[in-house]
Amino acid sequence: MNDQAERHKRRLPPAERGRAQDKSRDDLIIGATLELLGENGYHGLTMTDVAARAGVSKATLYRRWTTKADLVADAVATLNPMDPPRYPGTSLRDDLLALMEQAGNCDDRSEIVIATMEMARMHPDLYRTLAERFGTFVRAELDKLARRAADAGHVPMSEVELDVVGDTVVALLAHYAGPAGEPVPRERLVRLVDHVLMVLITGARAAE
Known part of the structure; x- marks a missing residue:
């Protein structure tokens, strides 16, 4: 391609x-x-x-x-949430948090993203294309991080497991953002990483 x-x-x-x-x-x-x-x-x-x-x-x-x-x-899709974040590389938790902060906040021209998502609810064709693109982005980045976790000694995740994690992330981010598509508060992203993603990817919660 x-x-x-x-x-x-x-x-x-x-x-x-x-x-x-x-x-x-x-x-x-x-x-x-x-x-x-x-x-x-x-x-x-x-x-x-x-x-x-x-x-x-x-x-x-x-x-x-x-x-x-x-x-x-x-x-x-050219806006900020669709670009891979700059991963700190200090730990899996830090990298996951960097990804969630990127996906959960529309810092790059947020008025465009919010207006588009508002209109997408009235246009199923647009909603499907945006949801598909965002889901693909999240899934691809989670796959990268899961592979790093496996290289560090954690049990590798199957494709089905990664699909479930990706769907979970997208659903929770949409829930947290609410109908107006507002940026997700950092404390909620931290809870998502510590109590959901770390458990699903490594089998253990992040250290409190």
Whole structure:
């Protein structure tokens, strides 16, 4: 899979024949989408406005993204919660807490994430794309940390066990964030790590 497909999973692949697509326009389109999402919310965002703000034709836009939901999902996926955190590497607990703080707080342009999640509740297609992307991110990062735990001597986790842990994390973060998608308080993230994740991954609670 090429870098562009890795970054924007719902972008249409370039045509096999014809003129090569200018990949720099992808970034212009994503940037315009985030700007308009912050200004107008999901409901007020239109593909026509995105094309105009990005300075591209609608044909150029639709050759890359055919639906607003897919475009917004890829745009929101570029924000902070979807980037792996800088793991301190001092302990499994510290690394898990770094991941939960990243996933549970929308410090990077939080108004866009909150507005999008509010609108996603009224648009099942957008909700599914965002939930899928966020779940995939959490699952992949937990897999990295679980592998480190296994290397340190803990019992390796199966794929099914990792799926359950990932689903648990996503569900609890959504519960803690509430209907407005607010940042999760750190004390709740600490409890999640100490009393849930450490138990599921290592079989023991973190030291009090």
